[in-house]
Amino acid sequence: MAVRKGELMTVQRDVVDVSPGYLQAFAGDEVRILYVGSEERQDESGWVFGATSMCQGWLSIQQLKVCDDGPEAMEEIKETKAAGTASERREVAKRGALSGGGGYLRIRKGELLCIQHEENEWLFGWSEEQQKRGWFPCLVLTKPSPPPEEEWEALQNRQKPSLDNQATSAAPSTETLAGPESLPSWTIGRRAPKIPWNYAVMDNKRRCFCGFLRAGKGGVDAETAKHWAKLVKDGIDDAGGWDRPTGNMGLISRATKWLVRPGCSCSYQYGGAVVRATPFPDFMHTLMEGVMPMCGFTKEDSDDWPNSCNVNLYADGSDHLDWHADDEPLFGGRERDCCIISLSLGQERPFQLRLEGCTDKALPLSVTLPSTVSLRLPEFIADWQLRSVSKAWHRATIRACLRRQGTWTTTELMQVSCSYFEGGGADFLARRLVFGPLDADNPLKGDAQMIMIKGNTECREAPEEVVHSDGSFVCEMLEDEKAVLKITVLRMGERGFQNAEEHVANQIHEFPLGRGALCTMEGRTQQFYQHRVPKRGGSSAPPRINLTWRWITSHDKHCQFHRTA
Ligand SMILES: O=C(O)CCC(=O)C(=O)O
Numbered sequence: 215m216a217v218r219k220g221e222l223m224t225v226q227r228d229v230v231d232v233s234p235g236y237l238q239a240f241a242g243d244e245v246r247i248l249y250v251g252s253e254e255r256q257d258e259s260g261w262v263f264g265a266t267s268m269c270q271g272w273l274s275i276q277q278l279k280v281c282d283d284g285p286e287a288m289e290e291i292k293e294t295k296a297a298g299t300a301s302e303r304r305e306v307a308k309r310g311a312l313s314g315g316g317g318y319l320r321i322r323k324g325e326l327l328c329i330q331h332e333e334n335e336w337l338f339g340w341s342e343e344q345q346k347r348g349w350f351p352c353l354v355l356t357k358p359s360p361p362p363e364e365e366w367e368a369l370q371n372r373q374k375p376s377l378d379n380q381a382t383s384a385a386p387s388t389e390t391l392a393g394p395e396s397l398p399s400w401t402i403g404r405r406a407p408k409i410p411w412n413y414a415v416m417d418n419k420r421r422c423f424c425g426f427l428r429a430g431k432g433g434v435d436a437e438t439a440k441h442w443a444k445l446v447k448d449g450i451d452d453a454g455g456w457d458r459p460t461g462n463m464g465l466i467s468r469a470t471k472w473l474v475r476p477g478c479s480c481s482y483q484y485g486g487a488v489v490r491a492t493p494f495p496d497f498m499h500t501l502m503e504g505v506m507p508m509c510g511f512t513k514e515d516s517d518d519w520p521n522s523c524n525v526n527l528y529a530d531g532s533d534h535l536d537w538h539a540d541d542e543p544l545f546g547g548r549e550r551d552c553c554i555i556s557l558s559l560g561q562e563r564p565f566q567l568r569l570e571g572c573t574d575k576a577l578p579l580s581v582t583l584p585s586t587v588s589l590r591l592p593e594f595i596a597d598w599q600l601r602s603v604s605k606a607w608h609r610a611t612i613r614a615c616l617r618r619q620g621t622w623t624t625t626e627l628m629q630v631s632c633s634y635f636e637g638g639g640a641d642f643l644a645r646r647l648v649f650g651p652l653d654a655d656n657p658l659k660g661d662a663q664m665i666m667i668k669g670n671t672e673c674r675e676a677p678e679e680v681v682h683s684d685g686s687f688v689c690e691m692l693e694d695e696k697a698v699l700k701i702t703v704l705r706m707g708e709r710g711f712q713n714a715e716e717h718v719a720n721q722i723h724e725f726p727l728g729r730g731a732l733c734t735m736e737g738r739t740q741q742f743y744q745h746r747v748p749k750r751g752g753s754s755a756p757p758r759i760n761l762t763w764r765w766i767t768s769h770d771k772h773c774q775f776h777r778t779a
């Protein structure tokens with residue numbers, strides 16, 4: 215059967231349980247052919263890339279038959295052609311983009327792209343360099359904008375940004391896809407371009423950037439992490455053991471050790487606690503020689519490596535660290551750029567960041583409580599609230615589940631921004647996404663819905679998360695574990711702009727710090743953001759060690775490295 219691009223065809227049989235990148239469709243569904251696989255390519259021959267009203271992906275030609283509503287469909291094809299969406303054009307990528315998983319391309323700046331289809335903010339086409347076809351965001355055709363200097367100047371003199379500034383910095387969904395190529399040149403993601411750094415916070419406006427390398431996905435491998443945890447434990451025992459100083463709120467909620475480059479005597483004072491300096495023990499060289507090159511600091515420049523390290527021991531899940539910024543004068547983070555590099559060993563814990571001034575109050579989302587709620591979660595419906603939104607494994611792709619004609623079906627991979635919240639005594643992962651019928655003329659129109667999956671950030675089984683090499687993940691919802699709730703949320707520019715601002719200003723960015731994970735806080739993060747490690751898992755949770763390397767820039771006046779301005 216000859217199949218042509220632009221044609222509308224009908225699916226003959228149900229195609230379910232497909233792998234990422236393939237089209238899930240049901241008998242009778244109409245599929246628009248976006249691309250016909252090349253006969254010359256073994257992996258494409260006999261396949262088309264098509265779209266139903268629900269999703270897009272690869273589908274075998276054998277699953278298709280000519281559409282029953284011939285004439286109507288032909289009209290539509292003509293319209294599509296007239297609109298020029300089916301024409302091909304060549305463009306050079308002006309910036310890179312990470313792949314969203316199967317069916318998507320990772321784009322490098324400067325590569326030649328043959329664009330075959332355009333839809334909303336997405337392009338489908340062929341990369342000459344990679345000899346591959348797939349989706350990528352339109353964003354790759356525009357130059358990354360230079361840091362907004364004037365705005366930055368204006369902001370510099372202000373302690374707290376106004377709500378207006380916060381709201382406009384909300385990244386559009388495709389923006390979160392931009393890869394390290396769009397980071398400023400001084401960031402670690404750019405210093406170490408071969409290391410797959412992800413950035414959870416890319417706040418150009420405030421010059422705040424927070425990167426992370428997930429455990430085993432570019433971070434330190436599990437074996438090394440285990441070995442290092444022992445080195446740190448033994449090394450600190452030999453250096454006099456852990457400190458647990460008293461601060462303004464009593465004994466601090468974890469054990470700690472403050473380590474400095476030999477010769478420095480600056481103590482570390484925060485929250486009313488004073489921690490004496492201990493010179494770097496031997497293990498420090500091993501750890502820094504492993505970690506610093508991953509952050510773009512070469513061995514040759516080891517004199518410029520961080521000159522201090524705060525080490526924390528969370529003995530179990532009840533040890534924690536509350537909202538704070540490492541904005542002490544020692545590191546100059548309120549006046550200048552300040553870089554902090556953190557390594558996690560032992561039990562995984564979530565790490566959270568929020569804008570300073572963020573409130574903990576529930577957000578007033580307009581809720582149309584839905585007919586599609588899974589009955590598995592009645593407790594949730596009775597008592598739901600959105601307590602400061604948003605965890606973010608940015609650049610996530612998920613498959614959402616929908617109830618359709620009495621059966622659960624899975625949609626295509628979607629780009630989403632992620633949210634995390636707790637409600638009704640259980641933890642939920644909520645993923646806010648652009649979904650449902652979209653109006654091509656007005657991307658702000660159409661409903662955004664919130665899909666929630668029972669589970670929490672500790673729970674790795676339900677839903678199952680498959681991590682891709684670029685840091686994105688596909689979330690497969692299992693038949694007996696999914697819980698889907700459709701909620702209409704207010705979207706920027708539509709009803710209730712005010713609430714959208716509030717939503718952004720109250721976002722919490724969260725990512726997991728597992729055994730061997732690295733994370734950074736760069737630029738003015740200590741001035742504008744706060745971070746914390748919440749309690750997780752109770753007193754039976756295994757211990758976690760965290761090391762945060764910093765640069766002391768203003769040594770204490772008793773220290774031999776003290777310099778007068
Ligand atoms: O444990 C962590 O990951 C963070 C530690 C931290 O924020 C600090 O020591 O200031």
Ligand SMILES: [Fe+2]
Nearest residue numbers: 538539540745
């Ligand atoms: Fe901190």
